Structures are given as structure tokens and as C-alpha cells.
Amino acid sequence: MPTSKQTSHKVGFISLGCPKALVDSEQILTQLRAEGYEISPSYDDADLVVVNTCGFIDSAVEESLDAIGEALAENGKVIVTGCLGAKEGGDVVKKAHPQVLAVTGPHALPEVMSAIHTHLPQPHDPYTSLIPPQGIRLTPRHYAYVKISEGCNHRCTFCIIPSMRGDLVSRPIHEVMQEAEHLVNAGVKELLIISQDTSAYGVDVKYRSGFWQGRPVKTRLTELAQALGTLGVWVRLHYVYPYPHVDEVIPLMAQGSILPYLDVPLQHASPRILKAMKRPANAENNLARIQQWRQVCPEITLRSTFIVGFPGETEAEFEELLAFLQEAQLDRVGCFAYSAVEGAAANQLPDAVPEEIKEDRRRRFMELQEAISSQRLAAKVGKTMTVMIDEVTDDGVIARSSADAPEIDGLVYVEEAGEVQPGDFIEVEITGSDAHDLFAAASD
16 A cells, blocks of 8 residues: 655745845745745645745835735744845834744845744655756746845945845856756746846955856856856846946947846936935946947947935936936836935935925936837837747737846737747837837738
């Protein structure tokens, strides 16, 4: 008689926050599966629930606390990890929800697993062979985030990330490349490279060389991009500060090794505001660098984020930002009204901008950028381009071009694409556009 199957241990999982937190979640889920735990899709079926939180801005804190409260109400056994867990040594969570079993900060795989082992002991016979080399992923099968470092050495006055995630710690380059290879071998067609400061990769280890495929490779952005560019998939760079050495990766984009796409968080254009923010660049140099990048790679797509209503921002300084936006002609832009995040040094600055003025400036900023985006997208009508399929629907397919990062940029809606599936590349002709998206027909 065969023995009855051992009752499995099931863990529910909620992942909030940015792609960097998503990667933390993927690592925890991978370890859970490696140790024989099952992942439950519902509260009712889970033995306990892990909530990976965000704590960057007030709305994210509220969302995280609400998610914890819901998990407690529906399940009762909750372990909290992530950025909110690092605030005030976990007291923000514990004060709001004293019933939680444990609280850890971000990037805390050993601590999370230890808490899980305490409250839900590891199954006796884990089936480690069931874990694929690329680990457990929360993204669709055709794209994946690869985090190359943790933490940040900057102390921007509006940001509390270093207090939660610590100083820069770069991953060994052979580990990054091994992970990238595993993902490509598993069918991933797009690698999204992320960190708190991608340009600073390797600074903490003085760009020392590691080994990949039997040859030395420097732990540095340029060399990493060169190596990733040999894998034959889309490679997209995010969170890139405009340091001078970033210029070295633009020729790689021009020659097609990596996508002609750069996500550069510029935040403002006024020299005084940038100084008050403690940002590592100024607007004049940024404009010159953008012009230089476009000369080397005319097809480059530039994405950025900005903050309006920073403490002390005058109407003249905001107008300076609008002038920069008009001059820079960025392709993709996000804008946030300044939020007084608890613990941020900027909260102590004088002359806080009233909420109604912050919102008015955000509206005016986005109206200008929408006009710029509309013009830049309209210029693509009539062109032929390669797109990647994200989703197949009854009305056609939803795709992205090299100019579109998943979830944050626009989409390409394609009619009559034929027999395709997510992850496929097809050639399309652009037939129309609006302020954010493109419309296309599959090329014959």
C-alpha cells in the first residue's frame, strides 16, 4: 500500500511596491518552493501569509498597512517584510498591527525564512529538484527584472530608501550574468535591469573584476551591459543617474546590443532645487548630455521622473522646470507632487508649498508633457517597427516597442496580428497614436 501524501505547508504571499521589492518577493518565493512549501493563492487555504510592504511615501504606507490588516482579518497569521518593516525598527507596523508574527526590513531573505520556520516548520522532505534554475517569478514568462545591487550611497533629501535598504552593495557580476543566462534559457525575452542606482554598479567594490564564461569582466555598468548584450534578448536599463560614464553605454544602444532606452530620474531642473534635493547633477549638464546621447543614438527613448512643489520651490523655479521639459523633449515622463515622507530630511526645509499649488503645478507639468508625448508619438505614424507581444485578446494583440517598459510606459495595439503568443516579436506598421499609446497593423 502506498503511504499517504504528507500534508503540505502553504504560504500566502502579497507583494507591494516597486520592481526592486518584486525581486525580493521572487527570492523569498523561490526559497519557499526550494524548501518544500506550497504557495497558496487564497487566505483561506494558507497556513500563514507574508506581506512584502512599501514604505516610501504616505500613500504606500497606507496601502501596506491596509494589506496587513486585511491579511490579519482573513487569515490571522501574518509575517511582514519590506521597506515599511524598516521604519522605526518595525514599530510603525507593530503599533498599527501588534498581532503580526514578525517584522523584517527589505532584502531580508534569511530573516523572513527564519520567521517562517518558527511559525510554520519546514516540511520534512523538500523537493528541491522542482525549482527551476531561474527561480520563481512574479512577472509574465517573457520578461523579468534583474536586480544588480541593493541600497544607495546618495542621501537625497526627499528620500528615505537608504535608511531602509542601506548603502550600495553590488552583486558579483558572475551572479548577475548567471541569473540572466538562466532566465534567457527559460524563455525570457526581455531583461529589465534595476537597482536603486544602476549607474553606480561596482563603485563599492572599486569595479573589481569577476569571471564569466572563463574571462574577466569588470563589475561596472558598461561591462555589464556589454555582457548582457551578447545574450540575444532585449536588455532595458532603469534608474540610471546621468553620470559621465553612462555615455559609454549609448554606443551599445546605437549598435543594437541593448535597447535604446534609458530611465534617468532627473527630478528637477532648477540648480537651487537640485542642490536642496542633494541630487548629483544639474540641469545644464543634463541638457547637454541628452543632446549628446541623441547624436550618438538618434533612436534613444528617454524616460524620467520629476517632483514639483518641493519645499521652497518658487513659481519662477517651476517655470524653469517647464522650460527644461520643453527643451529636453523627453519621451516618457512621470511627475509627483512632493509628499512629506516621514523621516525625510526635506521635511525640515522652510517654505512648504501649499497642497493646492503643488497639485496645480503637477497638472500644468503633465499638460505640457502630454503635448510633447503626443507630438513624439505622432512622428512614428507610418513607420515600421519591431514589437513584443504582451497579451493576446479577442480584438487583437497588446504589444510593446523598444520605447515601452512594462507597466509604466505606453502600449502598441495591433490589429490582425495572426497566430501569435506573448513573448513573440512581430513587425508592425504604425497607423495611429494618442498621448500615450500607438496603434498598428501587422506588416505583410
